[in-house]
Amino acid sequence: MARHVGLAAALASALALGACGKPNNPGVGSEQPIMGSEQPSSAPAALTSAQKQALLAQLPSPYRSADLSNGQAKIAICLSCHTLTQGGADMTGPNLWGVFGRKAGSEPGFAYSDAMKGAGWIWDADRLNTWIADPRAVLPGTKMTFVGLADPTDRRDVIAYLKIATSPPPRT
Secondary structure, three states: OHHHHHHHHHHHHHHHHHHHHOOOOOOOOOOOOOOOOOOOOOHHHHOOHHHHHHHHHOOOHHHHOOOHHHHHHHHHHHHHOOOOOOOOOOOOOOOOOOOOOOEOOOOOOOOOOHHHHOOOOEOOHHHHHHHHHOHHHHOOOOOOOOOOOOOHHHHHHHHHHHHHHOOOOOOO
16 A cells, blocks of 8 residues: 555646646647756866866856866756756756846747846846845736745755756866
8 A cells, every 4th residue: 555655646746847837838848848858068077177167257256166076966957847948848847048138028939927028137146145045025916836945055046056957168
């Protein structure tokens, strides 16, 4: 009996997470992304150490000393709703490729909340830090249901990893 309950719980969890993979823009193709079918961003693996350092150097000092391995591990929660790769699909959340320097609520084809469309800010490391700490407190009316990442070290690491995972390789 306990075995069946555990199996049922695992199946329910898989189905719930799979629901995060449905894009917000109906009618855009008939294929629905399935969670886990998107490869995690290959950008960090393809970048040289010098390229990673060049990208990190574009961030304010606290992010330059980030633990990229921790950032990669912690960003896994984001990947249930976002993709990181260039040309990646929108899911429950928009694709994050090129997020640094992008105006909030401006990813073409994504159905943002009115609150996000009207936010008016540009995504940078400090704005992302504030945002992922508690999105609903930062922007009431957002559709993002993520409760936030409380640990400032984890946020620093996620943001640094996000920078190298969602930016084109710099010329070194």
